[in-house]
Amino acid sequence: MEKALTVAMSESDRTQKIMSGQETLGDLRLEPQKASVEEIFVKQISEAVYDVAELSLASYLIALGRGEQRLTAIPVFLSRSFRHNAIYVRSDSPWTHPSQLKNRKFGFPEYQMTAAVWVRGFFRHEWGIANDEMSWFTYRDERVPIETPAQRGTGDDIFKALADGEVDAVMTARRPPASYFPDTGEGGVLRRLFPDVWEEERSYYRKTGIFPIMHLVSLKEETVRQHPELPGQLYQLMLNRKNEGIAQMLETIKNQTSAPWIWESVEQSAKLMDSDIWPYGLKANWSQIQLFMSYLQEDGLLQQTLAPEQVFHPSVLHT
Template sequence: MLSVEETFFRMLRNREFDAAELSMSSYCVTLGRDNPDFIAIPVFPSRFFRHSCIFVSAKSGIEKPSDLVGKRIGVPEYQMTAPVWIRGILQDEYGIDPASVTYVTGGEEEPGREEKLKLNLPDKFKVEPIGPNQTLTRMLADGEIDALHTARAPSTFYSEPHNVRRLFPDFVQVEKAYFGKTNIFPIMHVVAIRRDIYEKNRWIAQALYKAFVQAQQLTYEQLRVSASLKTMLPWQIAAVEETIATLGDQWWPYGIEKNRHVLETFTRYHHEQGLSPRQLTIEDMFAPETFAEFKI
């Protein structure tokens, strides 16, 4: 099984797969091109609340969100979905202009990472690469950058807790409050089909969408079975019951209408942060065959 990073790279650079999981942000960047390579279906394999993914250096003096203004913030890639959500949440919930900081890009744990896609950002956004032998993880612990917006916790958060900490230590409660206020469970990834495959086989979008929805219903059911746990989480049943109480029994919705508010929030962020020349519409993003809701 490929890591998501390798899957994204191979699909975006070489179109190696007929269909694949893709970064939502990367997919939206491709829609700004002439003759986009992909068309998506409203299936979202990855969702994540990202308040837990803002890390700060102990040397930065950052204690609260407003302290981020004017700081140097690491991001593996500016166009990554997780940082898009983080910047948008910080703007909407805490009044932090995404253009008020300097973004420093590069490998988190290994040097040499570059943006997967060529970007053409407005001048107001300050983005600069780190050195060829540097890593964001090390720079954060050493205080060379003040904070890090990322999808994966940096290794120094665990190995050097005196040097690296979360901006929101009580992130679970913060994220629950955020959901209660906004009704947003952030979408990270989408399933995309190569457009040439789709154009030759228009039936494939709805068929693939139905298959994912049916598989998800089986997963919902199996996660509630206590006779034999389906994950390596000892309190899986309690976690499922708590999740249902907080987010509802269909807590990971697929489809257009149940996600319209989340998707429109994301496309607004994407445009405001200079990644889309205009705010994309839902019709821009998904195969029209998937707009009709159906019952299993």
């Protein structure tokens, strides 16, 4: 008899077939659960409600460091982003580089969110500003209860807080509304901090070889005990779908997206990234995860470095 497993993920070329209910794994049917990524994260990290779910890398590692035993993971990274492009200031501000923001007020949606951990790491190691040389503000509750040096901002609208001058700059994964930041990226109330942010991100990659991981795929340990073959099978399925998605973006008989120059973008990315533009697997990503754990330790959010077998299910450590 076919058994249904609940699966909660954001929709992308990497997950579309899974989230449309088209996939099975042997006698296991993958049953999509629709929710925003923020809702998925809170439910999974607090209650482990889904058999399979996308999850914040930072929240997962913080929870593991505190003894979380309900979840395991596979090295499938559904979200990656440099986040240089996610730093905003008011359009009339004088700043064009993070090194100019020393002793300024800086806002994040959440202190522990993966992107915020990366950006604070950039401040320390790339831009020369220590954590205690900034005033941090946050605008929503932490999904894993933690102590932070951040002040809670007024309300929950981080864009209004920036526009009104409560903070001098923000980092937010979600693009500001068009009323603040037009589709062209120019002429609004807010602007990106970096004048040529896309070149800034490419320069960071050339220097470090890092395409920052944001989210991984978690599995409920109870489910894996019942279906020990699941982590390996799911990893292979999701690797195949990711590779198919990239191949489809390169197919010129039709444009897979609504971006006119998508082929140029993918080709240039492949040239810069030595063909694998979105790597899955432990071997290609473990050194980056180790670096990220060091950033969590510097933030006081993780007390010890975790080993691969603590982070990922044993059946996928060869990937």
